[in-house]
Amino acid sequence: MNRAFNNLKTFYHKLGSSPWFYRISGITIPYVALLSFLFLTIGIVWGVFFSPTDFKQGDVYRIIYMHVPAASVSQSIYYTMTVAAVVSMIWRMKMAGIFIKSMAPIGASFTFLALISGSIWGQPTWGTWWIWDARLTSTLVLFIFYVAIISLYSSFSEKKSADQAVSILTLVGAVNLPIIKKSVDWWNTLHQPASIKFTESSSISPEMLYPLIISIFGFYLVVLLSGLMAMRAEIAKRETNKEWFKNY
Amino acid sequence: MTNLAKRIFYKELVSYRKRSSTYLSPIVFFLITIALYPLALSNDPADLSFLAPGITWICVLLSTLLSIQNIFNEDFEDGSLDIFFSLRVSTLPLVILKILVNWIFSSLPIIILSSTVVFLLFLPSEGLVILLTSLLIGTPVISLFGALAGALSLGKSSILGPAIVLPLSLPILILGTSAVTSFLNGENPSFYFLMMLAIFIFLLPLICYACIGALRLHYE
Structure with missing residues (x-):
């Protein structure tokens, strides 16, 4: 128990060292890339070509493998x-x-992707690109x-204060965010008494669920991959003049 | 400690009174934007009285944005913030008093002025008390967010302030307008008031310490 804790502690301390991270991430990136591609x-491919067609929505529902x-x-980001x-x-x-600096643009792009794919999905199914629904x-x-x-990050020239301000x-x-989420729920129930229901709890069949789970894994791996690459680039940018980086 | 707090309070009051533009510009802005809505939407009293709570809240929110840069900027530029941070006293009273005085000078006049929406936007007069109460409870939270945004974007571009304050203020906007509309629909609005009060009490210590942390960044 104590040894496990000590190992965890050393790992944590290593995580704080940029040369260690730069080396380890350089080794792991090819494997993560391969796994995420797979x-x-x-x-x-399973979701788009081999899973059954939804009897209510037809083939439109297949965007679920990107949207969800x-x-x-x-x-999660x-x-x-x-x-x-x-x-x-x-x-x-x-x-x-x-980490925060590198993950923020990735998070923003995936949120944007979720919004865009959601509205592309919404157009044929609810007949509108956008509704002021709580989740949207x-x-x-x-x-x-x-x-x-x-x-906010880009407005600071000093990296150290930028990190703290962004934190x-x-x-x-x-x-x-939870307060906003909750209040948007109240607002929605007050202003829109159930106009369009699109979250009816239709139990998803296993043939559709398995490819969905796999592509969710795939997306997390892509985030891991792009996060590692972005952090590596950021380390290289910040520590170009450090001794260890020159000798790398 | 109380002596110091009292002095800070008086100093803030005097400095706001001398810079009349800092508290006049939100007032002018508020009146102009209130006048824009009937011109753009409709001059029908029935439509306007339906929209009045929302319009008033949006105008209050936008006009408080004008004053958030003033909370710390002046003291940052003339160096008195620098001196205060190098003293061995707690900076918490300073931050709280600055937010309080800023609220007195930028939000309170607008709240009082917003009672004119009874005539301008035909708000049903029984809803006025509810609207004013919701503004009184809600605007301190917006001032807190404004102080945080002001502290983070000290000496930076001014678009950063609204980008931070507006998304954070969404719950207050929702609760504030919901209080008025639900009262006009014949429901009890006390739930919304209690909720806003809870948010204020919860955020007060958090945002004040975040402000201190953000101000410290500029002296590292």
Whole structure:
């Protein structure tokens, strides 16, 4: 038990060292790339070509294999950024700042993808590109948060204060996101008494579910891959003049 | 400590009173935007009275945005913030008092002015008390967010402030307008008031410490 804890502690300390991360990520990136390519291809090809057609929506529903993974990823990225923000505020770990800086654009793009794919899905099924539904609104707010974090980061010239400022904003956002979500729910029930129901709990059949799970995995792996690459690039940018980087 | 707090309070009051543009511009902005809505939407009293709570809340929200840059900027530029942070005293009272005085000078006049929407936007007069109460409870939270945005974007581009404040203020906007509309529909609005109050109490310590952290960044 104690040994396991010590190993965990060493791992945590190593995680804070940029040369270690640069080396390890260089080794792991090809494997992650291969895995994510595999999962994504299997999930999408299975979903788009081999899963059965939905009897209500027809073939339109197949965009689910892109929309649901993107939506799931877009929220998870914010949670991981919140954890990194706590670490960055308490221990001033510079890798946490690099993590937030690199993940914010990725999160923003996946949120954008979720919004776009959702509205492409919505056009044929509900007959409109957009409705002010609770879930759509809170996803839009999440997207605005990502953009605010990115723009706050770019407004600082000093990297260290930029990391801290972005951590503060990420934390305040994380505290507020549940409140926003809840209040959007109230607002929705007050203003829109169930006009279009699109979240009826239709139990999804296993032939459709398996490819969905695989493509969700694939999306998470893509996020891992792009996160590792973005963090590597950020380390290279920040530490170009360091001794270890020149000798790398 | 209380002596210092009192002095900060008076200093803030005096400095706001001397810079009349800082509290006059939100008022002018509020009146102009209120006048824009009937011109753009409709001059039919029935339509306007339906939209009045929402329009009033949006105008209040936008006009408080005008004053958030002033909360810390002046003290940052003349260096008094620098001195305060190098003193060995707690910075918490300073932040709280600055937010309070900013609220008194930028939000309170607008709240009082917003009672004119009874005539301008034909808000049913029984809803006025509810509207004013919702503004009184809701605007302090917006001031908190404004202070945080002001502290983070000190000496930076001014578009950053609205980009931070507006998404954070969504719950207050929703709860504030819902309180008025639900009252006009004959429901009890106390749920919305209690909710806004809860958000304020919950966020007050959090945002104040976040503000201090954000201000410290500029002195590292």
